[in-house]
Amino acid sequence: MSRLSNRRSNSALRRSTGVGVALLLGLSAGCTAAGDPEPAEADLTVAVSSLGKENIDPSADTLATIGVIGAPIYDWLAWPAKDSTLGPGLATSWTESADHLSWTIELGAATFSDGTAVTAEDVKFSIELHLDPDATSSLSGLWRSKVTSVTVNSETSLTVQLNSPWPTFPDALSPYEGAQGAVVPKAYYEEVGAEGFRAAPVGSGPWRFVRHDLGSAFVYQRADPDSYRQPPGYENLTVKLVAENSTRLAELRSGAVQLAEITPDQVAQVREAGLQVLEIPDFTDTALTFFGEGDPRAEDLPTGDVDVRRALALAINRPELVERVLAGYGTIPARFIVGEGTLGYDSSWQPESYDPNQASQLLADAGYPDGFTVDVYSAPIAGAPWVPRAVEAIAGYWQAIGVQTNIIPTDYGTVSSLYRQRPLPDELIGAAMVNLSQVTNSNITLQNAYYPSSSVVYLLPTEQMDTLSAAASQAQSREELGAAITEMVDYADSQYVAFPLARTPSLFGAAASVAGWSPYQSGYLGMQLEELRPKS
Amino acid sequence: MGRYVVARLLQGCLTLLLVSFVVFVLTRSSGNPAVLNLPATASNADIERMTRQLGLDRPLVEQYGLYLAGLARGDFGESIRYQVPVDELLAARLPASLELAGIAALVAVVVACLLGMLVPLTGRRSVGAAVNAVSLAGISLPAFWVGLLAIDLFALRWEMLPVSGSGTPAHLVLPVLTLTLFIAGGMTRLLAAGVSEVTAGPYVRAAHARGLSTRRVVFGHVLRNASLPVVGYLGAYLPLLISSAVVVETVFVWPGLGSLAYDAVVARDFPVIQGVTLVGSAIVVLVNLGADLAIAWLDPRIRDGVAG
Numbered sequence: 001m002s003r004l005s006n007r008r009s010n011s012a013l014r015r016s017t018g019v020g021v022a023l024l025l026g027l028s029a030g031c032t033a034a035g036d037p038e039p040a041e042a043d044l045t046v047a048v049s050s051l052g053k054e055n056i057d058p059s060a061d062t063l064a065t066i067g068v069i070g071a072p073i074y075d076w077l078a079w080p081a082k083d084s085t086l087g088p089g090l091a092t093s094w095t096e097s098a099d100h101l102s103w104t105i106e107l108g109a110a111t112f113s114d115g116t117a118v119t120a121e122d123v124k125f126s127i128e129l130h131l132d133p134d135a136t137s138s139l140s141g142l143w144r145s146k147v148t149s150v151t152v153n154s155e156t157s158l159t160v161q162l163n164s165p166w167p168t169f170p171d172a173l174s175p176y177e178g179a180q181g182a183v184v185p186k187a188y189y190e191e192v193g194a195e196g197f198r199a200a201p202v203g204s205g206p207w208r209f210v211r212h213d214l215g216s217a218f219v220y221q222r223a224d225p226d227s228y229r230q231p232p233g234y235e236n237l238t239v240k241l242v243a244e245n246s247t248r249l250a251e252l253r254s255g256a257v258q259l260a261e262i263t264p265d266q267v268a269q270v271r272e273a274g275l276q277v278l279e280i281p282d283f284t285d286t287a288l289t290f291f292g293e294g295d296p297r298a299e300d301l302p303t304g305d306v307d308v309r310r311a312l313a314l315a316i317n318r319p320e321l322v323e324r325v326l327a328g329y330g331t332i333p334a335r336f337i338v339g340e341g342t343l344g345y346d347s348s349w350q351p352e353s354y355d356p357n358q359a360s361q362l363l364a365d366a367g368y369p370d371g372f373t374v375d376v377y378s379a380p381i382a383g384a385p386w387v388p389r390a391v392e393a394i395a396g397y398w399q400a401i402g403v404q405t406n407i408i409p410t411d412y413g414t415v416s417s418l419y420r421q422r423p424l425p426d427e428l429i430g431a432a433m434v435n436l437s438q439v440t441n442s443n444i445t446l447q448n449a450y451y452p453s454s455s456v457v458y459l460l461p462t463e464q465m466d467t468l469s470a471a472a473s474q475a476q477s478r479e480e481l482g483a484a485i486t487e488m489v490d491y492a493d494s495q496y497v498a499f500p501l502a503r504t505p506s507l508f509g510a511a512a513s514v515a516g517w518s519p520y521q522s523g524y525l526g527m528q529l530e531e532l533r534p535k536s
Numbered sequence: 537m538g539r540y541v542v543a544r545l546l547q548g549c550l551t552l553l554l555v556s557f558v559v560f561v562l563t564r565s566s567g568n569p570a571v572l573n574l575p576a577t578a579s580n581a582d583i584e585r586m587t588r589q590l591g592l593d594r595p596l597v598e599q600y601g602l603y604l605a606g607l608a609r610g611d612f613g614e615s616i617r618y619q620v621p622v623d624e625l626l627a628a629r630l631p632a633s634l635e636l637a638g639i640a641a642l643v644a645v646v647v648a649c650l651l652g653m654l655v656p657l658t659g660r661r662s663v664g665a666a667v668n669a670v671s672l673a674g675i676s677l678p679a680f681w682v683g684l685l686a687i688d689l690f691a692l693r694w695e696m697l698p699v700s701g702s703g704t705p706a707h708l709v710l711p712v713l714t715l716t717l718f719i720a721g722g723m724t725r726l727l728a729a730g731v732s733e734v735t736a737g738p739y740v741r742a743a744h745a746r747g748l749s750t751r752r753v754v755f756g757h758v759l760r761n762a763s764l765p766v767v768g769y770l771g772a773y774l775p776l777l778i779s780s781a782v783v784v785e786t787v788f789v790w791p792g793l794g795s796l797a798y799d800a801v802v803a804r805d806f807p808v809i810q811g812v813t814l815v816g817s818a819i820v821v822l823v824n825l826g827a828d829l830a831i832a833w834l835d836p837r838i839r840d841g842v843a844g
Contacts, residue, residue, distance in 0.1 A: 053619070054618060134585075134589075136586070141582050214620070214625070215618075215625075215629070215791055215796060216789075240789075242700065242789050243786055243789075243795070243798070243799075244786050244787050246684050246687075247684075247687065247788070250684075250687045250688070250700075251699045253692055254691050254692055254695070254698070256698060256699055411802070413566070413567060413802050413804050414566060414567060416567075417567025417568055417569075417572055418567065420568075420571035420583070
């Protein structure tokens, strides 16, 4: 190209570039002007990692979801105190019959956010929603197996008939145990149907429902209820889904949200940014679980031997794991998922110590002096990005006692659909994974999901476990049930099928403008939100 | 030309049928969604009931037949996770994805044209090296990392733009920037090479010799001929653009098909995975057809071949 045409080209190019830059700058300036308005002081926006199935109908989603998105708008029949003891909710009292086969519930005065009164008919209707075979709420299967009928005695009294004693029935009416205690208005639900109710739910809780943007957020407004719960400190509440951990933290730092779920490794960044860290203590147990116990296919495998599983557990330096992998945010639990508020909790329980020498000895005694290779599935879990790092750390500890780890990276959906198959697929027999479970104050959860062969995640389908579980199910008093649960937990612990690595709080970064909370131990986020207030 | 378009559309339909079958089989080999969508305390009877309700207990061929019959009626099924019709989800999410991908592709074309012409037309090595570095960075840097870096700089340090979300033009800037960097990188390199080759061509020298203005030479001859591979590139890169959008939409909480697909895969929400994949594939088919037609329009040799 000639010099002349080069100059011409340059000139044309400069003009084109100039127009382009001007357009981009204009777009940028226009965008900046149209950016997010600063949230008003009356607004509380919360960023969470999951909204579950986003079905706010208490009978249609898990307690983990209803505990976040439903707890702001629903009241429960019973409500826990901060020390995990049970207190009144919509129900002011509950009385067990002499034959232990029915409970009578008396209601206090309360109104739904549409202005109608909460009645015994509403409670009966709400319970019966969970008795429907299509109900997919947590523990709905258990309720169906226990409850035979619900009878209304008066406007404020009803009786629940059972086919077997249920000494902790009142606990089942609280948000620690399930969504069965959450009350919805019968007349409104029947008028709009299940889909209509999901789209515009009504409850008697401290907030009223405003809007649901599917896949994005739930929006609420303060309802100022005349209930047992506190009036909210903010006028408007938004619970929004921000799946990516880094984005949640950035939203918090930018001021777009006032409260954001964070991970332990983000705590330092939150503090450096001048923000606060709030905790719901004792929320999650991270555990090493082994598959195949009780299955004949595992008998000849190293991890089919309880002493080998114990050796593998003893070889893990849990305090160091908590420090390095969880940034110090964790404790060492004595028993897997058993909360201190759970019936049957034994304060004398102590966590096992780190002892690699004993681990080596146990391996040698079991016939594996030179170690072996074990498959460990490694899947990141929503809100728990540390799981793969924990698996790598465990592989290092096991290498020190001669055990090689074959880490199988996968996604959580794949491995969890594998370990829920019956019979377990061959590849899982003798394998392990690091999994998360919520710490429970729920007797029912322990009683019915603590690995017997009747549970979905059975890790210990042995005859002894089934016997202990059945004994717990048939207990006629709280004392009997407590003793049965203690025995069941001790037996499960002695089998090392779910070795607790760490107990972590649920962590939240909070804006400096937010006054802290006094949390419910192991409680769901939705239970805490009305307590948050702007700092005065 | 009309017969060509019809033939390509029929070919596209066959492609979509094949895609629907492959996705159908692959999703069903990844586990039972009933166990993932019921609480951990659900009984085996609950799982069996839900499996029946979802029709997953039927033979695979029968399931696929029912799925195709539904598709013929415009019924994509119901989301297992959200329990709403899939077509409603797609209708709600598709506009956001098209908006993001469309604007990103448009901005990428503008940026690539500017940068691509900069190198050969200035003839400066330093400019060439800078453009080369920028375009290489665009190709090599993971969209996930670029997105987070953009958030850190523009939203947190300089407080110019919102971190994430949607609803205003400001919310578009960072996701568009992230996607643009990715697409424009490759496009710039192709265009720069094309412009270099074309500007050395005899017809460009002849055009200058005839006294045409530089603007007419650049836009009438150089750019038109140099853009042929770029149009082809856009069509070929669309699947990558869609897969990058999954990451970008997740990072920026953009309410499009990408974030919907991510959630659906995690929950093994088969109908949604199938719906998103089918819609994505249909877009790829249509855009590739559009790209081929555009190339035919730009290049008379190809146009004559197609018409003939």
